Amino acid sequence: MSMLTRRMVIGAMCALPAAAAFAAPGGAQSAAALVNGIANRVLTVLKTGASDVERERTLAGILRENFDLQAIGRAVLGRHWNTATPEQRQRFMAAFEKAEVRAYSNRFKAYSGQTLTVGAVTHQGQRELVEAQIVQPNGTAIRLVWEVMNGKIVDVTIEGVSMAITRRSDFNAYIQRNGLDGLIAELERRGS
Amino acid sequence: MFVRWVSGARRGAVVLALAGSLLGGCATAEEGEVWDPLETPNRFLFAINKTLDTFILRPVAVAYRDLTPNGVQRGTRNVLNNLGEPVTAVNELAQGEGTRAAQTIARFLINSTLGLLGIFDVAKDFGLPHTKEDFGQTIGVWAKAPPEDGGPYLVLPLAGPSNARDAVGILVDYLIDPFRIGTEQLDVEWLLYARSGMDAVDARSRTLQALDDLEKNSVDYYSAVRSAYTQRRAAQIRQRGVVSTSSLPLDAPGRAELGLAR
Numbered sequence: 001m002s003m004l005t006r007r008m009v010i011g012a013m014c015a016l017p018a019a020a021a022f023a024a025p026g027g028a029q030s031a032a033a034l035v036n037g038i039a040n041r042v043l044t045v046l047k048t049g050a051s052d053v054e055r056e057r058t059l060a061g062i063l064r065e066n067f068d069l070q071a072i073g074r075a076v077l078g079r080h081w082n083t084a085t086p087e088q089r090q091r092f093m094a095a096f097e098k099a100e101v102r103a104y105s106n107r108f109k110a111y112s113g114q115t116l117t118v119g120a121v122t123h124q125g126q127r128e129l130v131e132a133q134i135v136q137p138n139g140t141a142i143r144l145v146w147e148v149m150n151g152k153i154v155d156v157t158i159e160g161v162s163m164a165i166t167r168r169s170d171f172n173a174y175i176q177r178n179g180l181d182g183l184i185a186e187l188e189r190r191g192s
Numbered sequence: 193m194f195v196r197w198v199s200g201a202r203r204g205a206v207v208l209a210l211a212g213s214l215l216g217g218c219a220t221a222e223e224g225e226v227w228d229p230l231e232t233p234n235r236f237l238f239a240i241n242k243t244l245d246t247f248i249l250r251p252v253a254v255a256y257r258d259l260t261p262n263g264v265q266r267g268t269r270n271v272l273n274n275l276g277e278p279v280t281a282v283n284e285l286a287q288g289e290g291t292r293a294a295q296t297i298a299r300f301l302i303n304s305t306l307g308l309l310g311i312f313d314v315a316k317d318f319g320l321p322h323t324k325e326d327f328g329q330t331i332g333v334w335a336k337a338p339p340e341d342g343g344p345y346l347v348l349p350l351a352g353p354s355n356a357r358d359a360v361g362i363l364v365d366y367l368i369d370p371f372r373i374g375t376e377q378l379d380v381e382w383l384l385y386a387r388s389g390m391d392a393v394d395a396r397s398r399t400l401q402a403l404d405d406l407e408k409n410s411v412d413y414y415s416a417v418r419s420a421y422t423q424r425r426a427a428q429i430r431q432r433g434v435v436s437t438s439s440l441p442l443d444a445p446g447r448a449e450l451g452l453a454r
Contacts, residue, residue: 078224103409139266140398158402160427161420166406169225173415186411 031128031148032121039116056105063104068152069097076167091184098191113137226422228345237347253396267311274303274310278370283325287333295320328361332429339429353421
């Protein structure tokens, strides 16, 4: 408990630039700050009541800037990445990115009183895991974990469900039925 | 009454044995993929469940979420949680978590009395947060296999995504549930149906956003649900001993709160 609290205090302190000097070297504080920064920017967009187009553009910018979409795309394609031709890889990445941006923009339509609390940061090899909790107005809490690598988000786990792993299963099943070109065509259709 | 229970128990034993034999020789086909040897019938049941959900459960859950006051929803969930405490306590005991089992029983006693039949979760204010453990999780704790491996994936009629481990779990929880035994003894089984119905609506109302999102953003919804279910159950088994809603000490001095206004 004391360990956890201390880590959280450190994490919170590092959100303040002035306190950064006291922090141990490493990326933990920057990972927490990254998540904090993104959350603040998303909330600002949602609270100002921007138009749909404006909101989508801002969210797309935040996503492109802070998510390592290349790494996510490769991981999500799994073994099919290795057998794909360079042309297929390029088309897939472009279509995947567009579809993800569209999905994320639609996810945050309006702000309805949720609270985000950023908690402990733990290290797992090269990755930093940032724990957080969203509390809904009706009191339900949702546990989140952001996975950060080299200063960019590579996965989000919601209540134990990794978006990357779920997407990989999803794509894998589609590829088995319709082939990689079928998947790319479907993603292109959705992103357009 | 007794005869019915015995026959139920015997049927249970058969399913248990069958599931046990299925659990025995399982291996995942591909790294990270869920073992699903019954995919064709599973997809068929999934489609039926999906239709029932679209036309019945989902609309009811939406109405419940949007038209019922938050306080009523919270009270309902508290009552349902409270009715589930005895089964949780048994499972916590079976998982070797004696202290938590005792806390769960204390919660049940406090909330059933001071909390007016469970409507108010007063035990939480006494430092006894709600926990939930089912027999599927207990098997997962006992098993040597990683919690992602729950035997063959199953789609159950009405109940939805499951696997051999969790289906056995549902059955065992049903058999040991004092509330079920009590209502059957007293011939007030409608209470059991009312509780199951409320449980379904309450649970569905809390997965509306997540499942809508998953469906909209997946290219093969069946596979996405299969993966998400398996991961979620594995996380629940791994998180044994972690209290879900208070795992982050929200009132700790170092908290960084972001979205403040409501």
